[in-house]
Structure formats: C-alpha cells, structure tokens
C-alpha cells in the first residue's frame with residue numbers, strides 16, 4: 112500500500128518521538144524484555160507496566176523491579192497509578208531522579224477493582240477536576256512532561272472524554288492517549304475511531320489514538336481517518352514486535368517481508384533468555400519461592416507464546432501443551448514443530 116499520509120515526529124513537551132507508533136502499557140506484558148524487542152523493530156516509544164505510586168514511594172522492591180529499563184531505552188513513559196496528588200508527585204520526583212524516564216503518564220482507565228476501590232485508574236474518569244489537580248501537583252514537582260492515558264468514558268451513557276481532555280489540557284498535560292473504548296468494553300469490541308477524530312479536532316495538545324489496531328495497515332488507516340498525532344498498539348504487539356517494523360514500512364510507502372521462521376524462532380528464544388535474566392534480577396518470587404528463574408520465565412512467557420504462534424496452523428496444538436512447558440527446551444521443541452511457510456492470519 113502506498114502512503115501519502117505522514118506521521119510527523121511527535122512532541123510531548125520537550126521530548127521528540129521520531130516515529131510515533133507506540134507500544135501500549137499492558138500489565139503483565141510490557142516489561143523491559145517485551146519493550147526491548149519492540150524497540151529493535153522500530154517501536155517509537157513504550158510505556159512501562161502500570162506501577163503503583165504508593166509502592167514507589169514506599170520503595171517496594173517488587174515495584175522497583177517492574178520499572179527496570181534497558182540501557183539506552185528511550186523514550187519511555189513511566190505509567191503510574193494512584194489517586195493522591197502528593198503521593199503521585201513524590202513518585203514522579205523519584206522517577207525523574209532515576210534519569211531513566213522521559214515522561215510521567217497517569218493511568219486514568221484501569222478497571223481493576225483494587226485500583227478503582229482506591230479512587231485511582233478508571234475511578235478518576237468520574238472526576239476530571241481531580242485529574243487536573245494531580246497533573247498540576249506532578250508538574251509542580253518535576254520538569255518531565257506529564258501525560259494521561261484514558262478511555263472514552265466509563266460507559267456509553269457516561270462518555271466524558273471531552274471533559275477529561277479539556278482537564279488534561281488546561282492543567283498543563285503534554286499529551287493524551289485515548290483508548291477508543293469505554294471501561295465497560297474492557298479491551299475488546301469495536302473501537303470508536305470517529306470519536307478519536309472528534310477529540311483530536313477539539314484538542315490543542317497531541318492525541319495518541321489507541322484501540323483496535325491489528326496490523327500495519329490499520330496504523331495508516333487510523334492516522335488517515337482520525338488525524339491523531341500518534342498511534343498506540345496493544346494486543347496486536349504481543350508476540351509480534353514486527354508490527355512496528357511493518358508500520359514503519361507502510362508509513363514510508365513500501366511493504367516489509369514478514370519474519371522468516373528462523374527469525375521468529377530466534378526472537379522467541381531471545382525473549383525467553385532475556386526473561387530469565389530479568390527474573391534472576393527480581394530474586395525469589397514471594398508466592399513461589401521454590402521456582403527457578405527459568406521456570407518463572409517460562410510460566411510468564413506462555414502468554415507471549417500464544418501471540419508468537421497466532422495464525423499458524425498448528426497453534427492450537429501448541430496451546431494444548433502450554434501447561435506442560437517448564438523449560439526453555441520445552442518451548443523451543445513446540446516452536447520447532449511449527450512449519451515454515453505457514454502464515455499468520457493477522458498481526
């Protein structure tokens with residue numbers, strides 16, 4: 112597909128994202144390993160997993176481990192949740208001092224009960240003025256740009272994204288990422304791109320569009336149909352770092368080749384090896400202290416593997432054996448059984 116549509120470098124405060132096709136924050140997925148691989152394939156920016164501001168301020172070892180970054184990983188958003196402006200500001204100060212993050216992003220969309228019960232995540236969407244208060248508190252404490260990731264509203268009858276975007280803008284937020292679904296829609300169902308186009312036309316700060324991007328062509332389509340300043344990809348990037356390279360090619364007017372089986376196998380193995388190192392650095396798991404780093408990595412990797420094998424004819428067969436995988440060798444044996452030449456149905 113030839114493209115005349117250009118995705119310009121995105122300015123988030125003083126940070127420039129040269130290629131604004133961005134890896135979405137996904138709890139349990141977007142750790143340093145997934146981000147490192149995405150980055151290798153042209154991902155322009157990534158967000159950390161969602162991290163508790165309270166945990167950061169307490170200095171919780173587990174919370175700090177979640178914020179591990181790779182040398183040279185840039186630009187990266189520290190994606191945090193909380194409801195107390197002071198605590199969030201203190202967390203932002205800590206993050207700024209590490210020198211490893213270029214933006215602070217406030218989660219305003221997480222529907223998880225324990226987050227919402229504290230007035231954080233999706234609960235903040237009910238109170239745009241509280242979002243503005245938090246942004247002001249963080250901005251007073253740090254020089255890093257502050258952004259928000261949110262949704263269209265809690266439910267179709269409570270669609271208040273315009274009010275939220277306005278609150279982010281007037282309190283000095285530098286960009287807003289909008290998942291074009293409601294909280295009630297969780298992560299599935301049709302994403303409302305016309306709503307993205309409407310908000311983009313109302314906003315003076317950059318809008319990053321998110322929801323329902325399944326392929327590189329969808330990146331182009333979202334930019335064309337909505338005019339957003341950046342495109343954020345979630346589920347379709349799981350087990351598919353190549354989607355960023357494909358998007359880069361499409362946006363530059365040509366098509367990249369899908370990865371060979373050999374490349375796919377080698378990235379899967381590298382993902383596992385890097386995960387083992389990441390787990391070793393975490394130390395013993397509190398819940399399963401008897402698990403080796405290799406076992407923890409393989410258990411964690413199974414969700415990624417489902418993504419890596421999506422679209423292959425034998426993927427159902429491999430999925431049936433997931434429960435028995437304990438070692439890197441088990442995973443690689445299953446992956447080696449996938450036939451070269453089989454194609455993925457989608458990204």
Ligand SMILES: Cc1cc2nc3c(=O)[nH]c(=O)nc-3n(C[C@H](O)[C@H](O)[C@H](O)COP(=O)(O)O)c2cc1C
Pocket residue numbers: 135136137138139140160161218219220221260290298321322323324343344345346347
């Ligand atoms: C497993 C999973 C975890 C997620 N965790 C977060 C999160 O911690 N913070 C957040 O703002 N969004 C989170 N999301 C939402 C994604 O960032 C994204 O908005 C959503 O998946 C829609 O994009 P997509 O259609 O490209 O997947 C999560 C989504 C999934 C599937």
